[in-house]
Amino acid sequence: MGRPNGPGNATWKAGVYLLAENRLLRETLSRLLQKKTEFRVVGEGAYSDAVIEQVLASQCDILLLDGVTRVHAGTDLIHELLRALPDLRVLLIGMEEEEETFVRAVRSGVAGYLLKDASAMEVVAAVRAVTQGEAVCPPRLCQALFHYIAQQAREGTVPAVQAELGLTPRQQQLVSLVAQGLTNKEIADHLHLSEQTVKNHVHRILRQVHARSRSEIVATVRNCGFSS
Amino acid sequence: MEKNIRVLVANRPRLMRELVLEAFADQPDIEIVGEVVDDAEILASVERTHPDFVVIALENPGRRPTICDTVLRQYPEMRIIAVAPNHKYSVYYWASLKIHSHDVEASEESILSTVRNKTHSAGGPS
Structure with a gap:
């Protein structure tokens, strides 16, 4: 119009x-x-x-x-x-x-x-x-x-989050579960990992995105366009 | 009657070359003798068209383009302006025993003025 x-x-x-x-x-x-x-x-x-x-x-x-x-x-x-x-x-x-x-x-x-x-x-x-x-x-x-949109839909990941924050698709998958309020144990069950492996992932993500808590991780990646 | 100033335009990228040509288009005392797309063709084109001035691309401001040395070594009377497409300035090069340079604003007025003032002068900044 x-x-x-x-x-x-x-x-x-x-x-x-x-x-x-x-x-x-x-x-x-x-x-x-x-x-x-x-x-x-x-x-x-x-x-x-x-x-x-x-x-x-x-x-x-x-x-x-x-x-x-x-x-x-x-x-x-x-x-x-x-x-x-x-x-x-x-x-x-x-x-x-x-x-x-x-x-x-x-x-x-x-x-x-x-x-x-x-x-x-x-x-x-x-x-x-x-x-x-x-x-x-x-x-x-x-x-x-086209590729970007298809990749985002397929993997539930955002390439920009990978580029800007250095989060791998696996880490983004984990952040998505953190955003849903799952505990480390629940995430471990969901991804077929040990609880310690999930703890290590979360610890590394905290350092990578300069966050102090799980909620700060979620807020930071959402600012980069990631919707969980 | 003074003869036209002969200019060879060899800028990159294409947009910058076309805009330099646009800047010269309506100037009655300037004759475009050629348009070169590839730096590798500049020397051959200079030999063929005998320009007074060559306008080239300045890809790395602060570093003299190699083609400048190649042309000025063979044609020390040649004048060259290198225009940096993404920066505020261009550089005017001329040879007199060695190669000299002088910064010029990358504007239509400054480039036209340099071309007119330097074509028949000794070369250095006025």
Whole structure:
């Protein structure tokens, strides 16, 4: 559904904010977008401490963000912006073809992910696509997304939990049982392990996720997207 | 009438190369003599097109690209700008007994100004 002054309106132009380190890239890409009748560039700049305020003040519809700026800013930037502007569409450009980076970006809420070998016309087409509510991703990485979801459903594990906290699928399985309130003895019976082995696992997980209790373990992994 | 400045564009990645071409597109005194996709083809393209300036990629800011030395050793009169796609700056290289460098902001204005000012000058920062 289009907003009153949104995509449904024939004269509406999507407001684009360009956030990239390289000024030449911002200037020329901005000019290419301005040549298209459906876009207006409402702001551009490199990453700074004031970037969130600047993007919010621009009231942009689309945020074009380069890979390096995203690394500088961390995923908090995207989280914070999307919390403040839930309709904002974030398009990452100049990205590496790395499955893990891509899945993390999707989890952070981006609408599009373009590799660094994309052409200028592909960037413009991607801005148009995300404006129209579509998602943009390279086909090979789309396959990685399918794999991620299937793996999560099959194993009840979250690769991001493994990547960020270093928890193996077995440890995640154990956390899932801890979250259900099972005792070490009950977990041992469930997993056909000795109670001592379960104690050792729990002890190691406490150290790995810097938790002081079983409930802190559960809270920490849930923050990483793990739902038991 | 002064002759056009001949520029060979050899940036990577593709987006940066296309945006550099876009920056030069409407400049009446600049002639794009070639576009190179692969660094390995730069020297051959320089030999073929005789540019005044070559614009290349700067992958590791702080480290001079190898192709810079290769080109300037054979063509010491050549001027080179290396643009780092993900950083704020670019570097202008020229040779005069040895290879020199000078940081330039990676903006359209700075790069165009460097290309215009340095094409027929001695090379060093003005």
